[in-house]
Amino acid sequence: MAKTGIYHYIRHPAYPGSIISATGVTLAFQNILIPIIVVGVLIPAVLLRISYEEAAFCDHLGPAYEEYMKETWRLIPFIY
Numbered sequence: 001m002a003k004t005g006i007y008h009y010i011r012h013p014a015y016p017g018s019i020i021s022a023t024g025v026t027l028a029f030q031n032i033l034i035p036i037i038v039v040g041v042l043i044p045a046v047l048l049r050i051s052y053e054e055a056a057f058c059d060h061l062g063p064a065y066e067e068y069m070k071e072t073w074r075l076i077p078f079i080y
Helices: 015-026 032-060 063-071
Strands: none
Touching: 015 032, 032 063
């Protein structure tokens, strides 16, 4: 469990990165509906995956990961 760098603030930094990236790529289509649809599907999928991952980490790492969860944000520092 890393507690340095970005992991000091958020537990899953790749997911906000992928959401931002998907938004940027879909904006290239110059149609506002495409990013809304893609991000509208991606965000619930990411949240579901995070819930499965965190349950697995808690099972595998136990109290150490639960303490880490209390000290960090899930996706967006100071928000969620």
